[in-house]
Amino acid sequence: MTNPAPVDGSDNSVPQVEKDRAMINEARTRGTGPLFWAFTKLSGPGWLQSAITLGGGSLGGSLYLGVLAGYSLMWLQPLAMALGIIMLSAIGYVALSTGEKPFRSINQHVSPVLGWGWILATVMANFVWCMPQYTLGTAAIQQNLMPHVLGKEAIDAKISDAGTTDAKEVEAITNREKLSNNLYCATFLFVSASIVVLFYGSGGWGIRLFEVLLKCLVGVVVLSFFGVVIKMSLEGLLDWGTILSGFVPDVKMLSQPSPGFESMLAATGEFREFWTNRIVSNQQQVMITAAATAVGINMTFLLPYSMLQRGWDHDFRGLAIFDLSTGLLIPFMLATGCVVIASASQFHAKPESGLVELYRPTEDAPAPAPNLVGGFNGILDQRLAQGEHADEVKTLLKELSAESTNDERKAEINKRLDELRAELPTADLQMAAALVNRDAFNLANSLEGLVGATTAQKVFGIGVLGMAISTIIILMLINGFAICEIFGVEPKGWTFRFGALAAGLVGSLGPFFWSKAAVWLVVPTSMFGMVLLPIAYWTFFFMMNSRSLLGEDIPKGLARIRWNVLMLIAAGLATFGSLYSIYASKYPTIGFIALGGFVVAAVMGTLMKKASPAE
Numbered sequence: 157m158t159n160p161a162p163v164d165g166s167d168n169s170v171p172q173v174e175k176d177r178a179m180i181n182e183a184r185t186r187g188t189g190p191l192f193w194a195f196t197k198l199s200g201p202g203w204l205q206s207a208i209t210l211g212g213g214s215l216g217g218s219l220y221l222g223v224l225a226g227y228s229l230m231w232l233q234p235l236a237m238a239l240g241i242i243m244l245s246a247i248g249y250v251a252l253s254t255g256e257k258p259f260r261s262i263n264q265h266v267s268p269v270l271g272w273g274w275i276l277a278t279v280m281a282n283f284v285w286c287m288p289q290y291t292l293g294t295a296a297i298q299q300n301l302m303p304h305v306l307g308k309e310a311i312d313a314k315i316s317d318a319g320t321t322d323a324k325e326v327e328a329i330t331n332r333e334k335l336s337n338n339l340y341c342a343t344f345l346f347v348s349a350s351i352v353v354l355f356y357g358s359g360g361w362g363i364r365l366f367e368v369l370l371k372c373l374v375g376v377v378v379l380s381f382f383g384v385v386i387k388m389s390l391e392g393l394l395d396w397g398t399i400l401s402g403f404v405p406d407v408k409m410l411s412q413p414s415p416g417f418e419s420m421l422a423a424t425g426e427f428r429e430f431w432t433n434r435i436v437s438n439q440q441q442v443m444i445t446a447a448a449t450a451v452g453i454n455m456t457f458l459l460p461y462s463m464l465q466r467g468w469d470h471d472f473r474g475l476a477i478f479d480l481s482t483g484l485l486i487p488f489m490l491a492t493g494c495v496v497i498a499s500a501s502q503f504h505a506k507p508e509s510g511l512v513e514l515y516r517p518t519e520d521a522p523a524p525a526p527n528l529v530g531g532f533n534g535i536l537d538q539r540l541a542q543g544e545h546a547d548e549v550k551t552l553l554k555e556l557s558a559e560s561t562n563d564e565r566k567a568e569i570n571k572r573l574d575e576l577r578a579e580l581p582t583a584d585l586q587m588a589a590a591l592v593n594r595d596a597f598n599l600a601n602s603l604e605g606l607v608g609a610t611t612a613q614k615v616f617g618i619g620v621l622g623m624a625i626s627t628i629i630i631l632m633l634i635n636g637f638a639i640c641e642i643f644g645v646e647p648k649g650w651t652f653r654f655g656a657l658a659a660g661l662v663g664s665l666g667p668f669f670w671s672k673a674a675v676w677l678v679v680p681t682s683m684f685g686m687v688l689l690p691i692a693y694w695t696f697f698f699m700m701n702s703r704s705l706l707g708e709d710i711p712k713g714l715a716r717i718r719w720n721v722l723m724l725i726a727a728g729l730a731t732f733g734s735l736y737s738i739y740a741s742k743y744p745t746i747g748f749i750a751l752g753g754f755v756v757a758a759v760m761g762t763l764m765k766k767a768s769p770a771e
Contacts, residue, residue: 173466173467173468173469176198176467176472177471177472179194179197179198180194180195180198180471180472180474180475181471182194192478195474195475195478195479195482196482198475198479199475199478199479199482199483202479202480202481202482202483202484205244205455205458205459205480205483205484206374206483206484206487206488209237209450209451209452209455209484209488210374210377210378210487210488210491210492210623210626210627213285213288213445213448213452214233214450214488214491214492214495214623215292215495215596215620215623216288216445217233217442217445217446217448217492218233218446218491218492218493218495218496218499219495219496219499219594219595219596219599220438220442220445220499220593221233221442221443221446221496221499221500222495222496222497222498222499222500222501222503222504223499223500223503223504223591223594224414224435224438224439224442224504224591225409225414225439225442225500225504226402226414226416226500226504226505227398227399227401227402227496227497227500228402228406228409228414228415229402229406229409229443229446229496230399230402230403230493230496231402231403231404231405231406232405232443232446232447233446233447233450233488233489233492233493233496234403234485234489234493235405236446236447236450236451237450237451237484237485237488237489238485239450239451239722239725239726239729239730240450240451240455240726241451241480241481241484241485242722242723242726243451243456243692243693243696243723243726243727244451244455244456244459244480244484245476245477245480246696246697246699246700246719246723247456247459247460247692247696247699248459248460248463248473248476248477248480249473249476249700250460250696250699250700250705250706251459251460251463251464252463252468252469252470252472252473252476253470253473253706253709254705254706254709255464255469257460257461257464257641258274258457258460258461258699259271259274259275259641261699261705262274262695262699264705265699265702265704265705266695266698266699266702266705267698267758267761268761269754269757269758269760269761270691270694270695270698270758270761271695273691273695273754273758274453274456274457274691274692274695275457275638275641275642277453277688277691277692278453278454278456278457278634278638279635279638279639279642280688281452281453281454281688282454282631282632282634282635282638282659283635283658283659283662283663285452285454285627285631285663286628286631286632286659286660286662286663286664286666287662287663287665287666288666289345289623289624289627289628289631289663289666290342290345290346290624290628290663290664290665290666290667291666291667292596292620292623292624293341293345293620293621293624293625293628294338294341294342294345294666294667295595295596295597295620295667296596296597296617296620296621296624297341297344297617297621298337298341299597299600299617300597300600300613300614300616300617300620300621301613301614301617301618301621306337306340306341307337308526310333310337311329311330311333311334311337314329314333315329315330335668338667338668341667342664342666342667342668343664345624345625345628345664346628346660346661346663346664348625349625349628349629349632349660350632350656350657350660352369352629353629353632353633353636353656353660354653355369374487374622374626376618376619376622377487377491377619377622377623377626378487378490378491379619380615380616380618380619380622381490381491381494381495381498381616381619382490382491382494383615384494384498384615384616384619385494385497385498388497388498388501393501394497394501399497409439409443410439410440410443411436412432412436413432413435413436413439414435414439414504414505416504416505417431417435417505417590420505420583420586420587420590421587423583423586424581424583424584424587425581425583427539427542427543427584430539430542431539431584431587431591434535434538434591435591437740438591440736440740441740444733444736444737444740446492447729447733448689448733448737450488451689452689453688453689453691453692454631454634456692456693456696457634457637457638457692458630458633458634458637459480461637461647463476465647470709491619498599499599502599502602503590503594503599503602505590506590507585507586507589507590508524508525508528508532508589508590508592508594508598509522509524509525510522510523510524510525511524511528511529511532511585511588511589511592512582512585512586512589514529514532515574515577515578515580515585516582516585525594525598525601527595527597527598528592528593528594528598531592531593532588532589532592533573533577535588535591535592536577536580536584536585536588537549537553537573537577539580539584539588540573540576540577540580541553545576548576549573549576552569552572552573553573555569556569556570556573596616596620599616600613600616600617601613628660628663631659631660631663632656632657632659632660633656634659635655635656635658635659636652636653636654636655636656637652637655638655639651639652639654639655639658640652640655688734689730689733689734690727690730690731690734691754693723693726693727693730693731694727694731696723697720697723697724697727700719700720700723701716701720734751735751738751
């Protein structure tokens with residue numbers, strides 16, 4: 157581990173940087189093994205990237221890939237990460253070749269519009285992304301780790317102690333306890349993350365301690381999910397031949413359902429098209445989510461600044477690529493792959509236990525997971541809105557959501573909806589039960605009978621909590637960097653603290669405003685992030701081809717062709733994902749107008765920059 161160097165390259169940082177440089181050069185003369193070991197000891201920024209990408213987004217994307225596609229999309233997240241590493245390597249190459257902060261380089265050599273678009277999009281992404289991390293961390297504490305203290309069991313105990321069965325009193329106690337429990341969890345997450353981030357702001361030993369803590373958190377996350385899959389494998393629950401075949405890319409999944417749903421779809425008769433469209437739409441959204449959460453726009457901001465903060469320069473470019481490949485790619489593939497495997501084995505094309513029995517009751521019917529009943533009924537209502545009772549259902553749902561509808565009338569409406577749902581064919585009930593939005597805690601519950609309560613609940617819960625905390629920490633760190641850049645000051649002091657704490661405080665609102673499947677919140681969040689990602693990718697493409705910026709370090713010959721081909725593929729796919737995210741949003745027209753305006757402004761800014769006299 158190195159003593160990080162201030163970005164300004166002050167003299168007191170030179171000796172340690174030179175020791176690191178000497179270690180690399182000496183190891184290079186001794187062969188691959190010693191060089192590998194030297195790179196391992198000096199790694200750091202790649203692990204910071206791993207800490208942010210192994211968060212709620214990766215968990216949610218992996219979970220729903222398994223639910224909807226089984227093992228068929230095992231290839232998607234590694235491919236997205238590989239493309240992301242190409243672009244991260246590009247910005248790392250530029251930053252280490254020039255020694256300049258990227259924000260200033262972009263404004264000076266490419267376009268101020270792209271520079272400001274990049275940094276403002278990063279800040280927006282930090283605020284938006286923090287919320288699902290708090291929601292996920294809170295859910296891990298309440299549902300997996302401490303349900304008897306801060307979860308449903310604790311609330312049930314409070315109701316029992318109150319000795320009441322009155323519905324309004326029970327609701328009041330439940331709401332009060334949920335609010336206080338969410339507050340306790342959010343406070344714990346915020347304080348924990350803030351303490352670690354402030355270590356980084358102290359410099360020197362603080363940064364070293366910060367990186368050690370982050371590596372430990374990433375290790376806990378990977379080992380937790382890896383342990384679950386190993387236990388499942390030892391129990392003979394996994395078909396590794398089918399799993400490995402899922403690493404072969406299959407682009408047909410963009411336009412058709414997974415083959416695993418075929419028999420269920422065939423049973424739905426005339427409503428097959430409705431269910432097919434629903435599966436494909438959800439599948440496309442989740443594929444975008446999985447791709448967007450591999451490398452987000454805020455990760456592109458963190459990497460160059462964390463490298464410069466350590467005093468790295470052009471001699472460390474090989475280390476930078478190694479650091480990304482080991483500290484980012486390997487933990488990401490292990491953790492996300494294990495979640496996809498566990499999710500697919502338990503949920504893919506399988507009706508959730510207890511839901512169908514709500515309308516097909518039997519004597520030994522299992523109790524459904526309480527958090528899934530509302531989503532299940534919502535899917536059934538959408539199916540009813542396509543059939544012979546469509547007009548009645550739409551009217552009832554509109555009346556049910558109206559604030560003026562009293563409780564008595566709502567009870568009547570719900571009773572009528574239950575009657576209509578019960579009239580649906582069993583095939584429709586099974587499809588809805590298979591497509592309901594589960595979360596990580598439903599997955600843990602489903603694994604409990606297979607791998608034991610400790611592995612399923614505690615180990616899995618620790619992994620989820622580690623994901624949430626590590627990502628909150630890094631998002632706060634990035635926001636501190638970004639705010640300092642906006643105000644043109646070094647990343648330290650109260651400006652850095654303000655930027656970091658602001659992201660944490662906004663994110664802490666997540667548990668109070670999202671009561672549905674906590675993991676599903678990452679889907680709309682990720683689609684928002686996907687809209688912003690091409691800003692960074694195209695900016696880096698132009699930077700890698702800017703002779704005024706790179707000078708003699710600009711790639712030449714075959715190296716330049718290789719860089720440009722790979723970057724064009726990555727930027728092109730990111731642009732496709734961005735356009736689809738806008739198209740699938742509730743306000744596509746506004747989105748396309750805003751995107752078009754930004755592109756025009758960026759082009760004009762670039763042309764004006766080229767036309768201006770050289771400084």
